Amino acid sequence: MNYDVAIIGCGVTGAAIAYELSKYNLRTVVLEAENDVASGTTKANSGIIHAGYDPKPGTLMARLNRTGNHEAHEICKKLDVKVSWCGSFVCAFDENDDKTVRKLYERGLENQIPELEILNADAVHSLEKNLSEKVTSALYAKTAGVVSPWELALAFAEVAVLNQVELKRNFFVSKISKIEKEKCNPQYNSAYSITSKNGETVNASFVINAAGVYADDIHSLVAKPQYEIKPSRGQYYLLDHEAKDLVSHVIFQCPSNGTKGILVSPTCHGNIIVGPDAVSTEKDDLSVTKEGLSQVAALAKKSVPSINLGLSIRNFSGVRANSNIDDFIIEEVPEAKGFIDFAGIKSPGLSAACAMGSEALSLLEKAGLHIESKKTFIDERHHIRFAELTPEEKEKLTKENPAYGRVICRCETITEGEIIAALNSPIKPVSVDGIKRRTNAGMGRCQGGFCSPRVIDLLIKSGIPPEQITQDKNGSYIIMEAL
């Protein structure tokens, strides 16, 4: 099959680009190695839409963070993505930190970030009661927010698919060859054939490499290595809803060790998230360690001494796509016309996501892509969150569709109706965690202990053979035939 554009990777970067391209009359395909969208770094991070004071002025990270944060307001509304614009603090604990806070403030001004303010200790404590008494000042960034990262990626991808972008899951790209342009679309000067591990091949005139921590490997399939991804792992605690009033802003410490520092933050789902540390690691290493978590706990207590980590319901880790270049690597590869890298998309990649689509479009146009707006573009997405409805709305909905009256996940009050809607959504989930990412079932205190069998039952009723149902990625089978 021939396409105008192939996007490799459907994390938040690839999905945002697919969404943008779906506004035009183009044949676009997204090739994703895993069985679902948002299966890489996009599903395991802090979920902060940073204000943008942190990146070095003049970098792509600075520009795209600022624009991405701005665009996210409208996009999250339009695509019904859960977000809370709660603001963030970078806290100082001594004179040295006070100087860092001042530097970050000045950098923020240089990056043209609005609504930044340095607060003294009294002002900070009046806004956050549980903060350590040792906090001496803080940078207050009112435009920071917390978002559901996987939902943002899903929203982009679902709307792209609704607008005729093709998504091929389980397509692990293992080979890319330059081919004659006549074999794809003769009006363009570039053409590639892209082959999966299973032997499936697609041709495309332009390729976007959005493969996260594997972007250097994908780049090396078409050109000499230009950069290297050197991943680092960040570990977290996720605390139960019982902890939700602990803090109401994202609480950072001053940046250290190449990271934005340990945070204690509300999530948009009403939990508290604590972490991450930074340890050099392998690309596929998502382990958590006792030492790492103890270090995270100790640092979190420095900001919020009363934090009760006994309320943890889950530990997890995510892997940063750090590279040997201290910026995002977004460019057409010099030796491979029409092949564009979106590599090294470490933090603030999520914050920049809402700006990645237009960035990709302008590079594609520069590389020769012709675009024409689609008259029928559907630019919206809605879904029902039963727990957030009023009693009257709940009653009405339950009368119309009794499946909304059957609660499957008790911790999060997620109904059968919501799970069935997810199973009928443009990108059908095939795993228990796929349902979790779309509905929140299994996100609560019991972490799916109660609802998993019911979710599995609904997956089976949707037509997936029991032995093919996985917890998450391919191979994580749940049901086995008796020997």
Ligand SMILES: Cc1cc2nc3c(=O)[nH]c(=O)nc-3n(C[C@H](O)[C@H](O)[C@H](O)COP(=O)(O)OP(=O)(O)OC[C@H]3O[C@@H](n4cnc5c(N)ncnc54)[C@H](O)[C@@H]3O)c2cc1C
């Ligand atoms: C610990 C941590 C905390 C973070 N916190 C924040 C934060 O608070 N705010 C923020 O702005 N950013 C944050 N980030 C960064 C942010 O999470 C990333 O920038 C963003 O998720 C990157 O998305 P992506 O789509 O580029 O990569 P990914 O989400 O990794 O997506 C890449 C996709 O490519 C697919 N793929 C890989 N190889 C192949 C192949 N051969 N064939 C086909 N598909 C392939 C993968 O399966 C994956 O789905 C954090 C990152 C980490 C690790």
